[in-house]
Amino acid sequence: MDLWYTEKQTDSFGITAKVKETYVREQTDFQDLSMIETEEWGTMLTLDGMVMTTVRDEFVYHEMVAHPALVTHPNPEFVLVVGGGDGGVIREIMKHPKVKKAVLVDIDGKVIEYSKKYLPTIAGELDNPRVEVIVNDGYMHIHDHKNTYDVIMVDSTEPVGPAVELFSKGFYQGIHEALKEDGIFVAQTDNPWFKADLIQTVNRDVKEIFPIVRVYSANIPTYPSGLWTFTMGSKKYDPLQVEESAIPEFPTKYYTPRLHKAAFVLPKFVEDLIK
Amino acid sequence: MDLWYTEKQTDSFGITAKVKETYVREQTDFQDLSMIETEEWGTMLTLDGMVMTTVRDEFVYHEMVAHPALVTHPNPEFVLVVGGGDGGVIREIMKHPKVKKAVLVDIDGKVIEYSKKYLPTIAGELDNPRVEVIVNDGYMHIHDHKNTYDVIMVDSTEPVGPAVELFSKGFYQGIHEALKEDGIFVAQTDNPWFKADLIQTVNRDVKEIFPIVRVYSANIPTYPSGLWTFTMGSKKYDPLQVEESAIPEFPTKYYTPRLHKAAFVLPKFVEDLIK
Structure with missing residues (x-):
């Protein structure tokens, strides 16, 4: 099974990245936090469904x-x-x-x-x-x-x-x-x-x-x-x-x-x- | 039904754009040509599954x-x-x-x-x-x-x-x-x-x-x-x-x-x- 992280950057456009592993998916006191391992960008931190940072870029x-x-x-x-x-x-x-x-x-x-x-x-x-x-x-x-x-x-x-x-x-x-x-x-x-x-x-x-x-x-x-x-x-x-x-x-x-x-x-x- | 154009820009990363209408999808003598109307970028020309140009950008x-x-x-x-x-x-x-x-x-x-x-x-x-x-x-x-x-x-x-x-x-x-x-x-x-x-x-x-x-x-x-x-x-x-x-x-x-x-x-x- 292939898992992909897909982010709608607008209502009608987005990016999609293949996921190797999900380390964290958690609702903190302030936001929805994910830490995932992607093929292309390495480890990626997302908050409320938006990429915050990736190891590669x-x-x-x-x-x-x-x-x-x-x-x-x-x-x-x-x-x-x-x-x-x-x-x-x-x-x-x-x-x-x-x-x-x-x-x-x-x-x-x-x-x-x-x-x-x-x-x-x-x-x-x-x-x-x-x-x-x-x-x-x-x-x-x-x-x-x-x-x-x-x-x-x-x-x-x-x-x-x-x-x-x-x-x-x-x-x-x-x-x-x-x-x-x-x-x-x-x-x-x-x-x-x-x-x-x-x-x-x-x-x-x-x-x-x-x-x-x-x-x-x-x-x-x-x-x-x-x-x-x-x-x-x-x-x-x-x-x-x-x-x-x-x-x-x-x-x-x-x-x-x-x-x-x-x-x-x-x-x-x-x-x-x-x- | 929502239609989305998804392009794998690498094996593990891509973009996706919502499609309003497909005008042309044709195998020419040289390549696979599509002309589609997207919500975000307007009319988009793709060749062999790659965006060539869009009216917006x-x-x-x-x-x-x-x-x-x-x-x-x-x-x-x-x-x-x-x-x-x-x-x-x-x-x-x-x-x-x-x-x-x-x-x-x-x-x-x-x-x-x-x-x-x-x-x-x-x-x-x-x-x-x-x-x-x-x-x-x-x-x-x-x-x-x-x-x-x-x-x-x-x-x-x-x-x-x-x-x-x-x-x-x-x-x-x-x-x-x-x-x-x-x-x-x-x-x-x-x-x-x-x-x-x-x-x-x-x-x-x-x-x-x-x-x-x-x-x-x-x-x-x-x-x-x-x-x-x-x-x-x-x-x-x-x-x-x-x-x-x-x-x-x-x-x-x-x-x-x-x-x-x-x-x-x-x-x-x-x-x-x-x-």
């Missing part, structure tokens, strides 16, 4: 959440990750020696627990002494920590279930207040083929709060449409002003100093969304 | 085959398209007034016939007086036309069925001879997630024939992995030397003068393939 998303902001900020000592319980963004942050402390706040401790067990190549740095892991509501954490962080990264699920509030203007306002006076934040903001409205709304909201707002993209084959966007809001530093030659060396599989600015050059139909 | 592929080479060549008067019977690349070529004549050579007249009938927004320029449409083997046409073209574009299917020879070193050698002394060619060269070997082989072969070889990419959601590559071989002009300010205006939805150079900046794992 996770490097794209995690590198592209972490590095553009950390390279733009000249001294990113204190970094917060909201969501991201699989630990992939934390692993990338740990490649930056300037970071003294990275705090991960995920609302769902089960994501952290199962990622440590089934995704060790992704979650391995969660035990780094420079990392603090907190199981809590990111929205609350933000509002309890004013003027605290140099960089905040929002590694959320889609805006359904527990992540709805993480796409609200109130949340971006809270992030602004939780950042220091020269802070930067970045959030994953879905794809322009099926979620153009979301990208437009977030862009408009963030522009009302941050003086510098930039959108960049990356190819993530297991995410809807394969074209993923990230929105960066910055109080002072502009990612487009970073000199390629000033970007430090660290090991990657997707991000490069050459790609840093190129990632911000968007297809015309995406440019038009955020004019 | 076709602009990406067709713009990105045509414009980088035409903008790089200072005087692209005579252009050849091998394959591309749907007419999308021809439509983009016609946006360049310097082009005096574009020749389309597709081996399968049925692709042209059904595209004109069911994909009028894509095939509409096939009747342009600057266009000559020939139903013939592109390999033969190339070998019968020495020193003829300024730009040659290879808009082939995957290297299965009738397109196998279009990925051979002999074909690239033939293209070199069919080009004028300052000619440029570009070919679609599949995706780096599932066809890394193909990209490497083509790159090595083309480098042995052309002094300037460049690879660029674009996001095409209905193609495997969403990340598509194109390989350009040039006798004289380097696409990376094109000045953004010198690129003429023409209407697009994906390509922009800003994107011209950025498209050539590849993710690290793709860069590593073609070192």
Whole structure:
């Protein structure tokens, strides 16, 4: 018998991946969590029926959440990750020696627990002494920590279930207040083929709060449409002003100093969304 | 009853799209051709069970085959398209007034016939007086036309069925001879997630024939992995030397003068393939 994981990315389009084994299928306090072994992508974590990460292509998303902001900020000592319980963004942050402390706040401790067990190549740095892991509501954490962080990264699920509030203007306002006076934040903001409205709304909201707002993209084959966007809001530093030659060396599989600015050059139909 | 088109892009991964209506399902002299109406992507042409083009996302592929080479060549008067019977690349070529004549050579007249009938927004320029449409083997046409073209574009299917020879070193050698002394060619060269070997082989072969070889990419959601590559071989002009300010205006939805150079900046794992 062949088992296939099929995800409807829209009402009328989806992906399907052959499954070797199902490790976990559980309704946590917050969402429907699955950990499955696929032929094509290796171990795959899904939440509420959406691929969160796979061992084979996770490097794209995690590198592209972490590095553009950390390279733009000249001294990113204190970094917060909201969501991201699989630990992939934390692993990338740990490649930056300037970071003294990275705090991960995920609302769902089960994501952290199962990622440590089934995704060790992704979650391995969660035990780094420079990392603090907190199981809590990111929205609350933000509002309890004013003027605290140099960089905040929002590694959320889609805006359904527990992540709805993480796409609200109130949340971006809270992030602004939780950042220091020269802070930067970045959030994953879905794809322009099926979620153009979301990208437009977030862009408009963030522009009302941050003086510098930039959108960049990356190819993530297991995410809807394969074209993923990230929105960066910055109080002072502009990612487009970073000199390629000033970007430090660290090991990657997707991000490069050459790609840093190129990632911000968007297809015309995406440019038009955020004019 | 719900009908879904499901394409196995690899043995263990694929896409699935809801079908409203099937217009054509036919074994032509060369391949299995389908023209179907999908909910998400509009009318879709498939050959041998692979998506060739859809009304909704076709602009990406067709713009990105045509414009980088035409903008790089200072005087692209005579252009050849091998394959591309749907007419999308021809439509983009016609946006360049310097082009005096574009020749389309597709081996399968049925692709042209059904595209004109069911994909009028894509095939509409096939009747342009600057266009000559020939139903013939592109390999033969190339070998019968020495020193003829300024730009040659290879808009082939995957290297299965009738397109196998279009990925051979002999074909690239033939293209070199069919080009004028300052000619440029570009070919679609599949995706780096599932066809890394193909990209490497083509790159090595083309480098042995052309002094300037460049690879660029674009996001095409209905193609495997969403990340598509194109390989350009040039006798004289380097696409990376094109000045953004010198690129003429023409209407697009994906390509922009800003994107011209950025498209050539590849993710690290793709860069590593073609070192």
